[in-house]
Amino acid sequence: MHGGLRDPNLHRVRILIATTGVLSPGPVAELTQRLNSGDDRVVVMTVIRVPRSFLDALDDDVRRSFLDDTKDESDAEAKAASYLEERGKRAVDPIVAALQAIGIEPDVRYVEGDDPTEAIINTAEDVGAELVMMGATKRLFTEEAWRSVSARVMDKSHLPVLLVPGSRIEDTQEMAIIEP
Numbered sequence: 001m002h003g004g005l006r007d008p009n010l011h012r013v014r015i016l017i018a019t020t021g022v023l024s025p026g027p028v029a030e031l032t033q034r035l036n037s038g039d040d041r042v043v044v045m046t047v048i049r050v051p052r053s054f055l056d057a058l059d060d061d062v063r064r065s066f067l068d069d070t071k072d073e074s075d076a077e078a079k080a081a082s083y084l085e086e087r088g089k090r091a092v093d094p095i096v097a098a099l100q101a102i103g104i105e106p107d108v109r110y111v112e113g114d115d116p117t118e119a120i121i122n123t124a125e126d127v128g129a130e131l132v133m134m135g136a137t138k139r140l141f142t143e144e145a146w147r148s149v150s151a152r153v154m155d156k157s158h159l160p161v162l163l164v165p166g167s168r169i170e171d172t173q174e175m176a177i178i179e180p
Contacts, residue, residue: 016129017044017106018120018153021091023135023164025098031164033102035131042099043127045109046091047116050080084110117152124159136163 013035017028036042088110099106107127113119124132134150154161 013130014041016124016132018134025094029098042106044092044095044106045123046088047111047113047119048084048087050112116149121157131160133162
């Protein structure tokens with residue numbers, strides 16, 4: 001693709017971009033533009049583990065009697081939703097901004113979950129993705145890499161998975177490791 005022209009021989013695909021915040025926005029946006037005509041669906045998502053017990057303990061606003069064992073479920077859900085959105089925005093906003101800068105308006109999903117692999121595969125299915133794009137934060141071809149989220153998604157998903165290298169650590173040239 002040169003000068004903004006799309007190769008007519010490439011099939012347009014619905015893409016799910018799964019990120020923890022380590023994907024380089026520019027290359028991801030450029031690759032997405034090459035694979036997608038702009039009229040197909042692009043979804044950017046992240047998986048957040050919401051520490052509900054910790055959030056429940058942050059009841060500084062309301063002091064209750066020790067005898068009052070009632071819980072305001074809507075308050076707990078609001079805290080969890082706020083936490084999910086705040087953490088989710090941090091992870092996806094750079095990629096969303098890069099996509100918007102080239103004219104792609106992605107859908108955004110913040111998914112609560114303890115198992116990122118399962119959440120990514122389920123979200124891909126929910127949105128009808130034909131390709132999952134994610135970061136490779138560990139060196140491939142090492143035993144440790146096969147325990148990574150991206151390796152587990154490749155193993156368990158029926159969809160093609162495109163791995164984009166994450167940021168390198170300057171002094172060692174090692175791949176940055178971000179554990180879920």
